[in-house]
Amino acid sequence: MEEVELPMCIICSQAKPDGIFILSEFICDDCEAEMVRTDVMDERYPFFIGQLKQNLILKNA
Ligand SMILES: [Zn+2]
Secondary structure: OOOOOOEOOOOOOEEOEEEEEEEEEEEEEHHHHHHOOOOOOOHHHHHHHHHHHHHHHHHHO
């Protein structure tokens, strides 16, 4: 049995088999669906963007 390393979602920090890569960052299907659903005025939106920016800044530091 071969172990497959799953990519870790930057939003929920869980390893998931399905998702997308945005700017080389992995976002699982669940969080991606949540982001698409989330309105700009929604209070969760800044959290998602914050997570993305934080990860990008950390990577580029
Ligand atoms: Zn996720």
